[in-house]
Amino acid sequence: MKKRGFISLCLSAFVVMTIVSCGQEDSRNLVKKNTPTEERVVDLFSPMEKTNPDAENVARTAADLTVAMAEEELGVNVAYWTYTAENYQDRTYDEVALDRARNNMDDLYLLNPNVILTLGAEGKLRDLSGLDSAKNLRDIIRVANTVDGKLVAIPQEVVAYGLFVNMDIFKKYSLELPNTPEEFLECCRVLKENGIETPVGANRWWLETFVFAQAYADLYNGGNTEAEIADLNSGRARYSDYMRPGFEFLKTLIDKDYIDAEKALISEAIEGEGADFLSGKTPIVMAYWGAANTKTAYGETDFEMQVIGFPSSRGQMPVIPMTGWAVGAEAEHTEDALLVMDVMMSDEALQLFAETNRVISPSKNVKVECVPALRSLNDRIEEGVYVLGSNAEMDVEQWGNTCLIVRDLLAGASVDECMVAFDALQDEALGKK
Structure with a gap:
């Protein structure tokens, strides 16, 4: 499996603040x-x-x-x-x-x-x-x-990831919580037109959650999971075909300035977008379950907050x-x-x-x-509706590789170039069998 030096930041509430970086293996650390x-x-x-x-x-x-x-x-x-x-x-x-x-x-x-x-x-x-x-x-x-x-x-x-939404702002502009990618983009359009400079706060770690929700909504909820994963592992199906809609969606967010790609590319999780969300400057961020429980993240806001799944063809989709x-x-x-x-x-x-x-x-x-x-x-997860952001049954590691390819998109790569990167990862995995 091709690994690109990735550390899967913030997959768990008790790992989130300690796994950011580690020292060399010596007596100091x-x-x-x-x-x-x-x-x-x-x-x-x-x-x-x-x-x-x-x-x-x-x-x-x-x-x-x-x-x-x-x-x-x-x-x-x-x-x-x-x-x-x-x-x-x-x-x-x-x-x-x-x-x-x-x-x-x-x-x-x-x-x-x-x-x-x-x-x-x-x-x-x-x-x-x-x-x-x-x-x-x-x-x-x-x-x-x-x-x-x-x-x-x-x-x-x-550990479930979702969209954290400032409901006070949504109610102010008569916005319903989005279910599909199209509804999400419409919310962003309305927010932008009403003076919200950056509707979605982002960082360099978690934008892949949008991709997973759209890529694998049917794979994990369509009743054919094992067969679809087998097709991916054999090469009969291509990861790039699954990933393309999510990357095209992110490219639209970038092109329309609904996210600040330059800022996201250099921002750490929560540190980059947290202050703007808490102050009401940015009405939407993505984060993990535990961030709604802790005083250090979004557990105590001055506004009504709701955490929902990411937009997908099957509605709001938690990413796990x-x-x-x-x-x-x-x-x-x-x-x-x-x-x-x-x-x-x-x-x-x-x-x-x-x-x-x-x-x-x-x-x-x-x-x-x-x-x-x-x-x-929580209701969606208890209903069995979710997608996995990491799955050891897949021959291509998902969370880390997707995060890094999303960073390429933030840095200016085209969607086609990003799909070539997924194809290369899959071809390498197939070559090792």
């Missing part, structure tokens, strides 16, 4: 977060920080609470290895995770979808389908994280990529790591995680009430 004294040890590698890991009875993050649950139940000491992001240096978290997993340096890993696909194809991750907790997973989790017939990763949340926890296939403490995973992914642990972070659980048995702004997006 690689930190062991606790020193195990027990005989049974499991080594965990992730971008997360653990708050005062050696202290007792302290508030921990949602993921840490599930790790603590496993430690107590199994009598195992989980040793955290992590990167700090104090210095922006050359190696990404993805690159380091690949190196460590290939060299069996850890037992448990938190991985982005492109890395899951790569390591799964290389046989570096254990099959998790035999875990008791795996029996409770939603079908979406199995589809997205199955490589060569093996379930190689499980997330602790289903996901990170996942995985176990190294040949790591030193693999068997204990599998036991830890089983506890972390149990319904009890996932209920705790979901209630703490107010997120959608990967378990079909765990439900958490979402904030009012997210109900529309």
Whole structure:
């Protein structure tokens, strides 16, 4: 699989602020977060920080609470290895995770979808389908994280992306929430004509969500998913044919100045467009589920906010990529790591995680009430209406490659040139079979 040095930013609420960039693997940045004294040890590698890991009875993050649950139940000491992001240096978290997993340096890993696909194809991750907790997973989790017939990763949340809409502005101009690409463009036209200089706030990471919604609305919701993916993997169908409508839509947004392409190309997620959205200058942005829950993002606005799916031929469409926890296939403490995973992914642990972070659980048995702004997006997902932004069953990695090709479009590439890039990725994948 061709990888272009991409780090899949912001696929999960607890990854979003820590996975932006990582330092080189040296004593300055690689930190062991606790020193195990027990005989049974499991080594965990992730971008997360653990708050005062050696202290007792302290508030921990949602993921840490599930790790603590496993430690107590199994009598195992989980040793955290992590990167700090104090210095922006050359190696990404993805690159380091690949190196460590290939060299069996850890037992448990938190991985982005492109890395899951790569390591799964290389046989570096254990099959998790035999875990008791795996029996409770939603079908979406199995589809997205199955490589060569093996379930190689499980997330602790289903991370959904949607459009965040300032309803005060929409009501002011008598606009209905858009369902289709055509309706979305009409909303942008009205907003632009009424003095909204940039109707859609964008950054260099997340515009691919528009593309996925339009490219794969029928593939994932038309009842023929397996056959269509098989056609793509065999070359009977071309990714460029699926992607073209979404790229033509983005090109229209650029040409009509509904988004600021130059600004988007250099803007980090939320940092680039967040202030304009919160101030009412820009009425539409795209973001992940957790951004509606947190005070640091869009959880407390001065206006009514609604989060909806992206426009598609099948209406408002949530886009779901996901990170996942995985176990190294040949790591030193693999068997204990599998036991830890089983506890972390149990319904009890996932209920705790979901209630703490107010997120959608990967378990079909765990439900958490979402904030009012997210109900529309949540309803679509509960109905089984969504597209995947990452799918390990596809031979061409989706989230990272599409993001980079969208950046080419922002930088001035034509839609045809972008489609050539998809064809090249597919041809390379076919050549490796």
